[in-house]
Amino acid sequence: MTNLFSNIPSDLPDEVVETLLKTNTLRIERIASHGHASAKDFWYDQHQHEWVLLLQGEAKLQFEDDTDLLSMKPGDFANIPAHRRHRVEWTTPAEPTIWLAILYAAETE
Amino acid sequence: MTNLFSNIPSDLPDEVVETLLKTNTLRIERIASHGHASAKDFWYDQHQHEWVLLLQGEAKLQFEDDTDLLSMKPGDFANIPAHRRHRVEWTTPAEPTIWLAILYAAETE
Numbered sequence: 001m002t003n004l005f006s007n008i009p010s011d012l013p014d015e016v017v018e019t020l021l022k023t024n025t026l027r028i029e030r031i032a033s034h035g036h037a038s039a040k041d042f043w044y045d046q047h048q049h050e051w052v053l054l055l056q057g058e059a060k061l062q063f064e065d066d067t068d069l070l071s072m073k074p075g076d077f078a079n080i081p082a083h084r085r086h087r088v089e090w091t092t093p094a095e096p097t098i099w100l101a102i103l104y105a106a107e108t109e
Numbered sequence: 110m111t112n113l114f115s116n117i118p119s120d121l122p123d124e125v126v127e128t129l130l131k132t133n134t135l136r137i138e139r140i141a142s143h144g145h146a147s148a149k150d151f152w153y154d155q156h157q158h159e160w161v162l163l164l165q166g167e168a169k170l171q172f173e174d175d176t177d178l179l180s181m182k183p184g185d186f187a188n189i190p191a192h193r194r195h196r197v198e199w200t201t202p203a204e205p206t207i208w209l210a211i212l213y214a215a216e217t218e
Contacts, residue, residue, distance in 0.1 A: 002185055002186065002187075003182075003184040003185050003186070004162065004184040004185075004186065005183070005184040006184070020160075020186070021160055021188060023213060023214075025134045025135070025213070025214070026134070026135060026211075026213050028160060028211065051129075051130055051137060053113065053209065055164075055184070073112075074114070075112040075113040075114040075115070075164070076111055076112050076113075077111065077112070077113065077129070078111075079130060100162065100209070102135075102137065102211060104132060104134070104135050105132075105134070
């Protein structure tokens with residue numbers, strides 16, 4: 001794969017995560033889904049920080065520490081500190097939603 | 110800024126680089142230009158690796174070690190190892206070209 005909009009699986013029952021690059025402190029992923037949402041009581045609770053960019057589609061993220069949802073459209077990005085619990089509340093049914101996720105280690109120096 | 114397609118300077122005589130996130134091993138940048146190319150004999154020679162994604166516009170990259178140009182359109186990405194000398198041969202005059210660049214440290218562990 002050399003283009004983030006290509007080779008999207010036609011059958012997307014759940015999130016499909018592909019690692020594009022990995023080092024000891026960094027992982028770059030493409031995440032694709034179609035109308036997918038996290039399970040009602042599921043929270044991501046990650047030990048790495050995550051910088052995430054929505055490339056296609058539309059989504060609403062929910063954070064456990066915030067009553068407002070974060071609506072994201074193409075070009076929108078957000079930085080999610082490690083252990084800030086969050087979930088995908090909604091993605092558009094109109095088309096696949098594609099994200100670029102940069103997972104990176106906490107400061108060590 | 111929370112959207113990579115917003116707040117593009119209307120006057121882009123050269124590349125405009127904005128740092129979106131910085132840690133001790135990682136820097137995420139938005140790079141915007143319009144019809145810009147590197148000077149004829151200029152080569153980027155970076156001590157960090159660079160993973161670069163073209164988001165809007167169109168570009169051709171030249172590598173010193175390759176006779177072929179790398180044509181990039183939206184969604185295309187490339188990983189440029191540290192010290193692989195490269196330059197921007199061309200960007201489209203039709204619209205601003207926008208990149209996301211992830212500069213990351215060489216493996217240290």
